[in-house]
Amino acid sequence: MNRQPFSPGEYRALVARMTPKSRFLRGYLRAFWVGGAICCLGQALTLWAETLHLGEVTAPMFTTGVLILLGTTLTGIGVYDRIGKYAGAGSAIPVTGFANSVAAPAIEFRREGPVTGVGARLFTLAGPVLAYGIATSVLVGLVYWLGKGGAA
Amino acid sequence: METLWTFAKAFVVGGLICDVGQALILHTKLTNARILVIFVVSGALLTGLGLYKPLVDFAGAGATVPLTGFGYSLAMGAIEAVNRYGWIGAFSGGVARAAAGVTAAVVFGLANALLFTPKAKR
Numbered sequence: 001m002n003r004q005p006f007s008p009g010e011y012r013a014l015v016a017r018m019t020p021k022s023r024f025l026r027g028y029l030r031a032f033w034v035g036g037a038i039c040c041l042g043q044a045l046t047l048w049a050e051t052l053h054l055g056e057v058t059a060p061m062f063t064t065g066v067l068i069l070l071g072t073t074l075t076g077i078g079v080y081d082r083i084g085k086y087a088g089a090g091s092a093i094p095v096t097g098f099a100n101s102v103a104a105p106a107i108e109f110r111r112e113g114p115v116t117g118v119g120a121r122l123f124t125l126a127g128p129v130l131a132y133g134i135a136t137s138v139l140v141g142l143v144y145w146l147g148k149g150g151a152a
Numbered sequence: 153m154e155t156l157w158t159f160a161k162a163f164v165v166g167g168l169i170c171d172v173g174q175a176l177i178l179h180t181k182l183t184n185a186r187i188l189v190i191f192v193v194s195g196a197l198l199t200g201l202g203l204y205k206p207l208v209d210f211a212g213a214g215a216t217v218p219l220t221g222f223g224y225s226l227a228m229g230a231i232e233a234v235n236r237y238g239w240i241g242a243f244s245g246g247v248a249r250a251a252a253g254v255t256a257a258v259v260f261g262l263a264n265a266l267l268f269t270p271k272a273k274r
Contacts, residue, residue, distance in 0.1 A: 125185050
């Protein structure tokens with residue numbers, strides 16, 4: 001029972017060494033399981049889409065659509081932000097997080113009116129994502145076209 | 153049993169992709185918006201290099217549900233449209249393939265913003 005107590009200096013060093021590590025580890029674990037779980041939900045929706053006889057192109061559209069509906073609705077009732085506080089990137093990176101980034105600023109700026117408030121703020125985060133995503137897809141398409149020899 | 157394996161792959165790959173995002177949150181000062189942009193652009197570029205399609209074939213929703221999968225849709229759409237229509241397809245294919253997702257986000261986002269009032273910050 002006669003343990004050697006830490007000196008204040010040793011204790012601070014120990015705290016500095018242990019705290020960030022466990023905080024980081026916890027962040028990674030939470031992001032991992034929540035992100036993985038949302039992807040499993042997507043997988044379940046894809047399997048469901050197959051029973052609805054949706055094709056290879058339309059089944060992912062169905063999955064994405066349902067996940068986005070879920071993401072925006074959970075944002076509307078204030079639940080998604082709480083999931084976000086817990087899961088970090090685990091809820092931000094899946095497409096439900098994209099839906100959240102569309103709905104959240106639009107809801108937040110509702111009082112600025114339906115046009116310059118809601119209408120414009122829908123694209124606060126979606127705007128940059130779409131701009132750079134679409135531009136990259138054009139670049140990829142053109143490079144692919146050149147790689148094929150530039151045939152019409 | 154095979155279904156279970158499908159879900160396990162989606163869980164692990166999806167979780168790992170989210171952990172890449174978590175690493176950016178924890179170890180860089182990048183804003184949320186920049187991280188989302190980085191993910192979509194990376195997904196599109198990896199697709200162009202032919203590296204993302206194998207991951208989608210392996211992990212299914214584990215690769216398509218994270219935002220890199222949105223980039224994958226955009227780039228795959230552009231590539232397939234180039235095969236069909238030539239260079240003009242590079243300008244039409246990406247948005248066409250992603251149209252359902254973008255429309256869902258805008259319409260459901262709009263509906264929610266009109267239905268719900270801002271929640272008090274906790």
